[in-house]
Amino acid sequence: MMDTLIVNIGQLLTMEGDGPVKGEKMKTLPLIEQAAVGIKNGRVAWIGSNEEAKTISASHLIDAEGKLVTPGLVDPHTHLVFAGSREHELPLKQQGVSYLDILKRGGGILSTVRATRAASEDELYEKARVHLNRMLSYGVTTVEAKSGYGLDVETEQKQLRVAKRLHQTHHVEVVSTFLGAHAIPAEHQDNPDDFLQQMVDLLDVIKQEQLAEFVDIFCETGVFTVEQSRTFLQKAKEKGFAVKIHADEIDPLGGTELAVEVGAVSADHLVGSSEAGIQQLAHSNTIAVLLPGTSFYLGKRKYAKARQMIDEGAAVALATDFNPGSSPTENLQFIMTLAALYLRMTPEEIWHAVTVNAAYAINRGQDAGRIMVGRRADIVIWDAPNYMYVPYHYGINHVRMVLKDGKVVSERGRGDVSVS
Numbered sequence: 539m540m541d542t543l544i545v546n547i548g549q550l551l552t553m554e555g556d557g558p559v560k561g562e563k564m565k566t567l568p569l570i571e572q573a574a575v576g577i578k579n580g581r582v583a584w585i586g587s588n589e590e591a592k593t594i595s596a597s598h599l600i601d602a603e604g605k606l607v608t609p610g611l612v613d614p615h616t617h618l619v620f621a622g623s624r625e626h627e628l629p630l631k632q633q634g635v636s637y638l639d640i641l642k643r644g645g646g647i648l649s650t651v652r653a654t655r656a657a658s659e660d661e662l663y664e665k666a667r668v669h670l671n672r673m674l675s676y677g678v679t680t681v682e683a684k685s686g687y688g689l690d691v692e693t694e695q696k697q698l699r700v701a702k703r704l705h706q707t708h709h710v711e712v713v714s715t716f717l718g719a720h721a722i723p724a725e726h727q728d729n730p731d732d733f734l735q736q737m738v739d740l741l742d743v744i745k746q747e748q749l750a751e752f753v754d755i756f757c758e759t760g761v762f763t764v765e766q767s768r769t770f771l772q773k774a775k776e777k778g779f780a781v782k783i784h785a786d787e788i789d790p791l792g793g794t795e796l797a798v799e800v801g802a803v804s805a806d807h808l809v810g811s812s813e814a815g816i817q818q819l820a821h822s823n824t825i826a827v828l829l830p831g832t833s834f835y836l837g838k839r840k841y842a843k844a845r846q847m848i849d850e851g852a853a854v855a856l857a858t859d860f861n862p863g864s865s866p867t868e869n870l871q872f873i874m875t876l877a878a879l880y881l882r883m884t885p886e887e888i889w890h891a892v893t894v895n896a897a898y899a900i901n902r903g904q905d906a907g908r909i910m911v912g913r914r915a916d917i918v919i920w921d922a923p924n925y926m927y928v929p930y931h932y933g934i935n936h937v938r939m940v941l942k943d944g945k946v947v948s949e950r951g952r953g954d955v956s957v958s
């Protein structure tokens with residue numbers, strides 16, 4: 539007897555397998571047609587054909603109506619917790635002022651820092667909760683959330699406490715990353731190493747209070763150098779954190795090579811990765827987290843070389859990079875379309891990148907990203923006839939229903955608008 543039985547599934551993407559999916563293997567999608575899934579105690583208890591399902595009883599029956607069913611999506615790179623917004627930067631961008639120049643003038647990340655410092659913990663929580671609700675409605679059941687808009691001891695902890703509270707209170711699982719090294723705050727422009735030392739000193743408290751499991755740094759021109767990033771991440775690793783890097787986002791500094799060297803769980807952005815960096819990445823365990831929404835929104839022509847990365851054998855994941863400056867969107871489905879058009883990833887590769895590989899990019903590979911017996915039942919029922927349809931029909935939400943731990947936590951109308 540199942541708690542819930544999902545029947546009449548046209549295409550079930552189980553993503554069944556072991557470990558992150560690399561290179562060539564991303565081209566083959568583990569898929570069952572005319573399938574059904576049984577759920578008990580919040581976990582997947584049975585997977586079989588729709589025919590076999592007729593012999594199984596359940597307290598709650600969901601008819602997938604011949605549509606697509608997939609694992610809950612995983613968004614492995616977001617800046618979820620912040621105050622304010624930055625729509626006033628759009629005209630500056632139109633005048634040709636670059637992202638790094640806006641930052642140099644004290645805007646960009648630093649303007650969000652001022653707003654976040656001024657906000658109360660409850661205000662930050664309420665705002666982030668709204669963004670997280672929206673992510674859930676787009677099919678995301680696990681999300682990574684970075685701090686980095688405090689850049690002082692007090693506000694960084696405030697952001698991390700908000701992420702922890704969201705994890706405890708929201709249906710979506712929130713995996714927390716300390717990004718205290720996101721920019722050099724105004725008061726430390728002349729002594730960035732002192733600032734980095736303050737952030738290092740904070741690591742013990744973060745560990746004790748279990749406020750984050752990852753540590754990240756923005757390795758970029760005018761922000762932190764490769765040397766500073768190496769030292770900072772090595773100290774974080776010594777203190778027991780897993781590490782990530784904002785690498786080669788704008789200028790090709792060698793952040794990709796550094797990610798491999800320090801054994802980062804993921805290297806993120808990678809728009810300017812060198813040939814050597816891509817080679818090293820492809821032969822490492824570091825997941826390449828690509829953020830085409832950021833290239834798109836910064837109005838760039840240059841995108842990460844996803845094709846080359848996959849062809850060389852790397853495991854690629856995709857994320858929204860949701861943040862108020864370079865990618866203000868919670869819509870991972872739109873990112874899937876950008877990946878198809880600008881990263882030239884195939885639909886099969888894209889689905890790996892938003893499920894299993896995204897889960898491995900945040901050390902959740904054993905829990906999320908796959909529909910397998912014994913796993914948490916984090917499942918999306920789509921109003922889409924097949925997996926290719928989601929990146930194809932762009933800019934709208936194709937989710938019909940989201941289950942987290944076997945419970946329906948988000949449900950939408952069918953989009954069949956009645957016009958009188």
Ligand SMILES: N=CN[C@@H](CCC(=O)O)C(=O)O
Pocket residue numbers: 617646647650756784787832859861862863864865
């Ligand atoms: N590049 C650094 N951090 C974010 C942007 C943050 C912001 O602009 O507020 C990113 O990943 O794109």
Ligand SMILES: [Zn+2]
Pocket residue numbers: 615616617784859861
């Ligand atoms: Zn980011």
